[in-house]
Amino acid sequence: MLRFLQTLDRRWIFLAMGLAVALPILFEARFPEKPTAVAERAFNTINNLPDGSRVLLSFDFDPASEPELGPMATSLVRHCALRGYSMYFITLWPFGPQMIADKIREVLKEDFPHLVEGVDWVNLGFQAGNEAVMQQAKSDFLRTFPRDVRGISVTQIPMMSGIRTTRDFACLIAVSAGYPGGKEWVQYVVTPERGSATPLKAVVGCTGVQTPQLFPYYPGQLDGLIGAIKGAAEYETLVNDKVEKLNPGAPIPPKYQEAVRRMGPQLVAHVLMVSLIILGNVIYFTSRRRGGGA
Amino acid sequence: MRRLLPLWIAAIAGFTVIASNFIPRVLGFGDLVTEMFNVLAAVAFVLGAASIAKVHLTKVSAKRPGWGYSVVTLLCFAATLAVGFLKVGVAPAPLTPDLPFSGSYSEPGGAIWWIYEYLIAPITAALFSLLAFFVASAAFRAFRAKNLEAGLLLGTAFIILLGRTAASAYLTGWFPPAIEGLKLENLSLYIMQVFNTAGNRAIMIGIALGVAATSLRILLGIDRSYLGAGE
Numbered sequence: 001m002l003r004f005l006q007t008l009d010r011r012w013i014f015l016a017m018g019l020a021v022a023l024p025i026l027f028e029a030r031f032p033e034k035p036t037a038v039a040e041r042a043f044n045t046i047n048n049l050p051d052g053s054r055v056l057l058s059f060d061f062d063p064a065s066e067p068e069l070g071p072m073a074t075s076l077v078r079h080c081a082l083r084g085y086s087m088y089f090i091t092l093w094p095f096g097p098q099m100i101a102d103k104i105r106e107v108l109k110e111d112f113p114h115l116v117e118g119v120d121w122v123n124l125g126f127q128a129g130n131e132a133v134m135q136q137a138k139s140d141f142l143r144t145f146p147r148d149v150r151g152i153s154v155t156q157i158p159m160m161s162g163i164r165t166t167r168d169f170a171c172l173i174a175v176s177a178g179y180p181g182g183k184e185w186v187q188y189v190v191t192p193e194r195g196s197a198t199p200l201k202a203v204v205g206c207t208g209v210q211t212p213q214l215f216p217y218y219p220g221q222l223d224g225l226i227g228a229i230k231g232a233a234e235y236e237t238l239v240n241d242k243v244e245k246l247n248p249g250a251p252i253p254p255k256y257q258e259a260v261r262r263m264g265p266q267l268v269a270h271v272l273m274v275s276l277i278i279l280g281n282v283i284y285f286t287s288r289r290r291g292g293g294a
Numbered sequence: 295m296r297r298l299l300p301l302w303i304a305a306i307a308g309f310t311v312i313a314s315n316f317i318p319r320v321l322g323f324g325d326l327v328t329e330m331f332n333v334l335a336a337v338a339f340v341l342g343a344a345s346i347a348k349v350h351l352t353k354v355s356a357k358r359p360g361w362g363y364s365v366v367t368l369l370c371f372a373a374t375l376a377v378g379f380l381k382v383g384v385a386p387a388p389l390t391p392d393l394p395f396s397g398s399y400s401e402p403g404g405a406i407w408w409i410y411e412y413l414i415a416p417i418t419a420a421l422f423s424l425l426a427f428f429v430a431s432a433a434f435r436a437f438r439a440k441n442l443e444a445g446l447l448l449g450t451a452f453i454i455l456l457g458r459t460a461a462s463a464y465l466t467g468w469f470p471p472a473i474e475g476l477k478l479e480n481l482s483l484y485i486m487q488v489f490n491t492a493g494n495r496a497i498m499i500g501i502a503l504g505v506a507a508t509s510l511r512i513l514l515g516i517d518r519s520y521l522g523a524g525e
Contacts, residue, residue: 128335263459271456277437
């Protein structure tokens with residue numbers, strides 16, 4: 001038995017991982033999510049903004065991280081739309097425009113058709129330059145994003161009047177998969193405003209890999225942190241609870257339960273990982289006791 | 295002169311941006327430099343594209359091993375560039391229906407949208423998802439509690455892996471309020487907020503000091519490695 005485990009073909013492990021991810025998806029395994037204090041703080045930061053607030057949404061991710069960040073972006077846009085905030089979409093990633101377009105189509109156009117482009121939300125698209133774009137937006141937002149994705153000058157877009165710098169937004173929501181992203185937004189835009197009378201609030205949603213790098217900024221420089229699909233599931237639960245209170249008994253469309261659904265495969269995959277680590281160590285120590293190498 | 299000019303440009307641009315953070319009168323110059331950087335960043339995309347074309351064309355013409363993949367890369371590159379520039383399948387913008395090229399290149403139904411939706415998105419997502427298989431294999435073969443440090447790392451990994459899923463509720467959800475802090479989700483959060491934050495802050499401060507020192511060396515012309523070989 002020990003010999004078999006020592007020489008176990010890695011393809012069996014691949015198969016186990018494949019099943020660990022596939023079976024919960026096929027059987028639609030769902031587990032309840034109890035929001036943590038961190039998710040609640042992110043939710044409350046956005047929820048407690050004054051009515052009609054201007055919110056800057058920077059979607060700095062791509063299809064590779066969409067499975068992890070897509071559901072939280074959906075919940076964030078839905079939450080802002082429910083609260084009636086003015087939404088300004090931008091991205092610093094070349095694939096970001098598609099991410100923004102997906103969420104606008106999926107959430108705003110399908111479920112909030114009364115919201116008007118240019119009045120309630122605007123898609124200002126992609127701008128190359130990483131931190132330099134952030135720096136410039138901080139001092140002259142209109143020069144940094146002179147047109148929306150339709151090619152219309154920002155001077156002709158009603159909701160752009162009154163916007164000069166990032167100080168004119170009530171909150172920055174960055175959904176970020178890496179560089180440039182949440183960390184750079186905090187360093188270049190949010191932190192310098194921290195000492196002002198009306199500091200720019202900031203909520204960052206990020207991948208699991210990025211979460212440990214962003215915790216040092218929380219809660220001093222970051223008002224909310226949504227970490228990985230777990231954080232997304234907690235945030236999604238909070239938004240769904242809010243909708244349930246507003247509209248009791250109304251069915252929740254599957255697209256607003258994506259993060260919770262994706263936690264099923266994550267649970268089984270994590271349990272498998274822990275089991276594999278334990279098994280690997282049992283083999284290692286047993287082999288060592290018997291005088292063999294591992 | 296060929297090396298002196300870039301040095302001066304870097305020094306003036308760098309010190310202007312630094313000064314603009316402290317002297318309000320210099321803010322306008324700082325913005326100008328930042329704007330110039332944004333233009334350069336956009337030009338870098340063109341240079342990047344030219345570089346990809348050069349590397350793969352060289353590989354194909356020399357018939358180096360794997361040149362067939364380079365042909366596929368070049369064909370995909372050319373096709374994407376062509377349909378993007380020509381806005382194939384894109385309807386004119388609703389506000390300017392008489393202008394055929396006024397629609398957004400990424401409009402649903404257009405060729406670029408199709409490439410993104412049915413090629414780029416599934417390919418990149420599939421490649422990223424392979425990570426789970428390799429991590430599982432590595433967990434089985436390499437993650438050993440050989441000493442105290444490795445044991446601590448292993449214990450932390452268990453807490454985080456289980457604490458970030460519903461497993462924590464099943465395993466430790468029954469803990470009485472007196473020991474609530476030992477619930478896996480709370481332990482996981484504690485590790486992230488205390489130990490991780492302390493370690494990360496130390497690393498970040500170290501990196502920031504290093505970046506400041508290196509930046510100064512570049513701006514003062516002491517470190518010229520960014521200009522390329524030859525000096």
